[in-house]
Amino acid sequence: MLLQVKNLTAGYGKNEVLRDLSISVNSADVIALIGPNGAGKSTVLKSIVGLTNIARGEILFKNRDISGLPTHSLLEEGIGFVPQGRLIFPTLTVLENLEMGGYLIDYKETLDRNLENVFKHFPVLKRKIKLQAGMLSGGEQQMLAIGRSLMMTPELLMLDEPSLGLSPKITTELFEKLMEINQSGTTLLIVEQNIRLVLRYANKGFLLAAGELKFAGTSEELSDEKLMREAYLI
Helix, strand or coil, X not given: CCEEEEEEEEEECCEEEEEEXXXXXXXXXXXXXXXXXXXXXXXXXXXXXXXXXXXXXXXXXXXXXXXXXCXXXXXXXXXXXXXXXXXXXXXXXXXXXXXXHCCCCCCHHHHHHHHHHHHHHCHHHHHCCCCEHXXXXXXXXHHHHHHHHHCCCCCEEEEECCCCXXXXXXXXXXXXXXXXXXXXXXXXXXXXXXXXXXXXXXXXXXXXXXXXEEEEEEHHXXXXXXXXXXXXXX
């Protein structure tokens, strides 16, 4: 088991968003984390990377409890996170943004190798390597945000609403790139409001509502129309 969240109760300040939540992720999985607005999906990801207050429960990564580790340490543990809204550095170049993603890497050879790996997945970034990131299109900025997270070669890459603000065509292209990344050995945990899209690519998923796990199953099981209606997703 790569990731286990056990009986997690967490939130912000005294506000509990997640209650007694348990999910698990195997290596090489593509996991969809779905649910209506306010279900707590983003809070799951933020809890894993240490950005919430955890009242109870455990978060295990490769059987090690990481719930007390600082966020920056999780990069070295093998966890990458692409937050909602991309959050690139718009005045820095594409190359500088990517180098920021690899700032913990001490060896130039490793940094160069990881850069080439990013460019293998996103060749457009290599073509625009000297351009300021703010000049990129929305899709290219999302690719840059993902590429920046790939600079530390994570075993688990978590993405919060990767399709937000993108056209259907660019969204499909982006998800195809994510599948390439998964096939290269990176496990994916994706929060996504475009339910039908993410279930097309995921092999398993978790349905949340009001901070609790309502259903866990295969993407086919989660695509059930009756289940979706009951969850107010369609």
